[in-house]
Amino acid sequence: xxANLNTLGRGSLYAGLMAGALAMPAGAQTITAVMHSGLRVxxxxxxxxxxxxxxxxxxxxTLVSLNSDFEVVPQMAEYEVSEDGLxxxxxxxxxxxxxxxGEVTPADCIASMKRWMERDGGGQMIADKMESLEATGDxxxxxVLTEPFPxxxxxxxxxxxxxxxxxxxxxxxTPSDQAIEELIGSGPFKFVQEEFQxxxxxxxxxxxxxxxxxxxxxxxxxxxxVLVDRVEWVTMPDAQTAINALVNGEIDYMESVPVDLxxxxxxxxxxxxxxxxxxxxxxxxxxxxxxxxFDDPQIRRAAMMALNQxxxxxxxxxxxxxxQVCGAIFGCGTPYEFTDGSExxxxxxxxxxxxxxxxxxxxxxxxxxxxxxxxxxxxxAQPIVAAQALRNVGFNVDMQPMDWQTLVTRRAxxxxxxxxxxxxxxxxxxxxxxxxxxxNVMLNGRGxxxxxxxxxxxxxxxxxxxxxAAEDEETRKSLAEQMQAHVMENVNYVHLGxxxxxxxxxxxxxxxxxxxxxxxFWGVSKDEG
Amino acid sequence: xPIFLVRRFLAAIPVLLTVAVFVFLxxxxxxxxxxxxIAGDMATPEQLERIRATLGLDQPIIVxxxxxxxxxxxxxxxxxxxxxxxxxxxxTDRMWPTIWIGLITIALSVIIAVPMGVLAAWKQGSWIDxxxxxxxxxxxxxxxxxxxxxLITLFALDLQLFPVQGYTPPSQDFxxxxxxxxxxxxxxxxxxxxxxxxxxxxxxxxxxxxxxVRTARAKGLTERRVLFRHALRxxxxxxxxxxxxxxxxxxxxxxxxxSVFNIPGLGRxxxxxxxxxxxxxxxxxxxxxxxxxxxxxxxxxxxxxxxxPRIRY
Numbered sequence: 001x002x003a004n005l006n007t008l009g010r011g012s013l014y015a016g017l018m019a020g021a022l023a024m025p026a027g028a029q030t031i032t033a034v035m036h037s038g039l040r041v042x043x044x045x046x047x048x049x050x051x052x053x054x055x056x057x058x059x060x061x062t063l064v065s066l067n068s069d070f071e072v073v074p075q076m077a078e079y080e081v082s083e084d085g086l087x088x089x090x091x092x093x094x095x096x097x098x099x100x101x102g103e104v105t106p107a108d109c110i111a112s113m114k115r116w117m118e119r120d121g122g123g124q125m126i127a128d129k130m131e132s133l134e135a136t137g138d139x140x141x142x143x144v145l146t147e148p149f150p151x152x153x154x155x156x157x158x159x160x161x162x163x164x165x166x167x168x169x170x171x172x173x174t175p176s177d178q179a180i181e182e183l184i185g186s187g188p189f190k191f192v193q194e195e196f197q198x199x200x201x202x203x204x205x206x207x208x209x210x211x212x213x214x215x216x217x218x219x220x221x222x223x224x225x226v227l228v229d230r231v232e233w234v235t236m237p238d239a240q241t242a243i244n245a246l247v248n249g250e251i252d253y254m255e256s257v258p259v260d261l262x263x264x265x266x267x268x269x270x271x272x273x274x275x276x277x278x279x280x281x282x283x284x285x286x287x288x289x290x291x292x293x294f295d296d297p298q299i300r301r302a303a304m305m306a307l308n309q310x311x312x313x314x315x316x317x318x319x320x321x322x323x324q325v326c327g328a329i330f331g332c333g334t335p336y337e338f339t340d341g342s343e344x345x346x347x348x349x350x351x352x353x354x355x356x357x358x359x360x361x362x363x364x365x366x367x368x369x370x371x372x373x374x375x376x377x378x379x380x381a382q383p384i385v386a387a388q389a390l391r392n393v394g395f396n397v398d399m400q401p402m403d404w405q406t407l408v409t410r411r412a413x414x415x416x417x418x419x420x421x422x423x424x425x426x427x428x429x430x431x432x433x434x435x436x437x438x439x440n441v442m443l444n445g446r447g448x449x450x451x452x453x454x455x456x457x458x459x460x461x462x463x464x465x466x467x468x469a470a471e472d473e474e475t476r477k478s479l480a481e482q483m484q485a486h487v488m489e490n491v492n493y494v495h496l497g498x499x500x501x502x503x504x505x506x507x508x509x510x511x512x513x514x515x516x517x518x519x520x521f522w523g524v525s526k527d528e529g
Numbered sequence: 530x531p532i533f534l535v536r537r538f539l540a541a542i543p544v545l546l547t548v549a550v551f552v553f554l555x556x557x558x559x560x561x562x563x564x565x566x567i568a569g570d571m572a573t574p575e576q577l578e579r580i581r582a583t584l585g586l587d588q589p590i591i592v593x594x595x596x597x598x599x600x601x602x603x604x605x606x607x608x609x610x611x612x613x614x615x616x617x618x619x620x621t622d623r624m625w626p627t628i629w630i631g632l633i634t635i636a637l638s639v640i641i642a643v644p645m646g647v648l649a650a651w652k653q654g655s656w657i658d659x660x661x662x663x664x665x666x667x668x669x670x671x672x673x674x675x676x677x678x679x680l681i682t683l684f685a686l687d688l689q690l691f692p693v694q695g696y697t698p699p700s701q702d703f704x705x706x707x708x709x710x711x712x713x714x715x716x717x718x719x720x721x722x723x724x725x726x727x728x729x730x731x732x733x734x735x736x737x738x739x740x741x742v743r744t745a746r747a748k749g750l751t752e753r754r755v756l757f758r759h760a761l762r763x764x765x766x767x768x769x770x771x772x773x774x775x776x777x778x779x780x781x782x783x784x785x786x787x788s789v790f791n792i793p794g795l796g797r798x799x800x801x802x803x804x805x806x807x808x809x810x811x812x813x814x815x816x817x818x819x820x821x822x823x824x825x826x827x828x829x830x831x832x833x834x835x836x837x838p839r840i841r842y
Binding site: 038040041042046047048049119177178179181197199200201236237238240241244245247248250263272375379403404405406408409410412427443448449457 | 574686
């Protein structure tokens with residue numbers, strides 16, 4: 001009897017559910033994905049929010065792109081660099097069109113580059129050295145520099161921070177401090193404006209006229225071949241709900257599964273879990289260089305030696321399969337993986353040295369204001385562990401709980417810690433955001449113009465300038481190694497280890513899910529059997 | 530009655546104005562900077578300043594408040610600082626799931642809780658009474674999210690009778706709409722049922738001790754007639770009061786329920802907007818909530834005169 005009722009219930013309710021829940025053409029293949037957060041800001045040039053970048057990578061394409069070997073390769077355009085390193089010539093591939101049917105022209109690309117240069121750190125470096133940026137034909141344009149800047153193509157291809165996406169000229173002409181209101185790109189997916197609900201749902205449709213490159217897909221480069229009709233991103237604020245929905249087959253893909261909830265999925269048939277972003281993220285601590293006690297490098301070193309990665313990562317992630325003790329400030333698994341000077345962080349045996357350093361310093365016991373965000377799961381553990389570790393070596397710690405947005409506002413204050421300022425806070429970056437010295441904002445040592453904490457560090461600035469000007473990879477590696485040692489000595493920031501977020505998907509219907517530092521939906525097919 | 534209605538509507542104006550001033554000041558005094566949220570981690574102070582200027586956040590607070598009030602009087606609730614969508618569109622888009630869940634919850638609660646309360650009062654001291662009171666204590670004590678997860682586990686994952694999450698508008702597909710609102714509505718109703726059942730029981734027990742009930746029984750009326758014609762109608766006034774004041778409970782419950790069942794309603798919009806310091810959206814939502822609260826209580830006051838002929842406005 002019960003079985004009959006169940007059958008009846010399932011039949012009647014799901015028949016109704018499936019008939020109308022998806023208002024789309026019959027037979028349309030749709031991937032339903034739960035992303036790490038809701039999309040609210042659409043303009044990829046105005047914000048560094050990852051979800052905005054992820055959304056933009058579906059809609060827009062890039063002139064050049066980065067592959068999994070961190071090499072710059074042509075994407076929308078072939079390029080040539082003159083022997084003197086001053087002239088970059090870009091030739092657009094044939095047949096590129098925007099989603100509204102217009103042809104992609106050099107004028108569109110020039111406008112996109114100029115808008116990006118006003119906002120992005122790498123773009124600003126290029127702009128500082130730019131003599132001209134002009135069209136040279138119907139499908140080509142030229143960037144001419146006043147002095148060689150070998151980092152140019154890497155900055156243009158980077159996918160972290162603000163990536164350089166191509167937009168039609170009329171959209172790219174929007175002032176860089178105003179958000180664009182139209183998402184028309186030339187990328188593999190079209191943005192469906194009428195179905196967009198900020199913070200709730202984003203819908204993409206396959207762009208039938210997308211010109212697929214002949215090279216195979218590799219990270220963000222190569223053939224971005226779309227194998228489904230639609231992709232829908234739905235926001236689920238509750239991870240447990242998303243997991244239940246995945247188990248029930250209501251969604252196909254979950255970008256980030258909290259490690260403590262993974263056991264709920266590991267035994268479910270037809271669901272696969274795997275770390276897709278195998279570079280992962282790093283967690284760091286940043287001190288305020290403007291105010292005592294952390295204006296003193298000896299005290300900063302004492303604080304760094306008090307901390308150890310294993311304790312922080314155990315509290316943050318728990319499962320050692322999903323974290324890595326890693327002393328390299330540019331991240332383990334990257335071309336600039338050097339670990340000089342990180343021994344106390346990775347072994348945890350710096351407590352005695354830290355206590356001694358602090359005793360010998362001028363530290364007078366003034367409480368250290370340590371800001372603790374309470375509403376971001378990936379940032380709640382670090383302050384608690386660090387506060388205890390700092391107390392253990394003799395620091396007087398005033399841990400102040402607050403929500404993340406309060407922290408974001410307060411960290412911009414240069415006031416004294418006792419007057420609404422701060423001494424230390426913690427944050428996370430995905431590895432591509434720190435793996436290149438010129439993209440890593442925490443290395444900037446330009447005082448008031450530097451990232452929060454405002455270090456003045458001429459030695460680091462010189463190394464960064466040399467890195468940008470270096471013409472061969474050996475020189476760059478040597479400089480990166482020197483920067484690693486310098487950061488450990490000067491404590492520009494405290495590198496607290498690397499961790500990885502597993503994704504989960506219905507392997508019984510999806511195939512072609514690949515690893516990349518952010519989720520890609522090209523090359524993924526869906527078979528509902 | 531018309532004079533009463535006009536008076537009540539006029540009285541709502543200072544209430545809403547006070548709420549407007551209070552919310553506006555509270556938000557501006559709360560730490561947080563929408564420009565920093567928009568710009569992200571790598572923005573320079575100059576870039577932040579330019580974004581603040583674009584959003585009008587560099588204006589003095591009094592100027593911002595004046596602009597906001599004047600715009601509202603013209604029917605313009607502004608634009609979301611974060612998504613750049615008109616606030617009115619955002620709110621109306623997200624309003625219907627909440628309204629539907631709220632209405633179904635209230636209907637379910639009244640349909641289930643009033644008979645439960647009546648039964649408990651009628652059979653005072655019996656196992657039925659104990660059962661109803663136990664349910665009331667449980668309904669009140671178990672957090673909404675726990676009830677939600679239990680219902681999902683049982684009815685969605687184990688029995689597969691309903692979907693786990695989501696919302697479909699009834700105009701798009703009524704079957705899907707019905708399947709998706711059942712669990713959230715029952716989850717939210719669990720507190721409301723407990724509250725109303727308890728109040729119905731207490732109120733009815735009072736009334737059942739009155740002389741006119743004894744007289745009705747002495748006249749030889751059936752127990753059903755005594756209960757429903759004589760006692761319940763007189764016991765309804767406090768029950769209606771509880772339904773009105775319990776509306777605040779419903780609003781707070783909606784925030785959690787919408788998260789657990791992934792319903793894109795006003796509760797989630799409110800939480801998201803607060804975390805993002807999206808001032809115009811929060812202000813509009815609080816004003817809307819205050820307005821609805823005032824309206825619901827006005828309707829409850831009006832209902833008194835229908836339930837108790839002695840009450841006249």
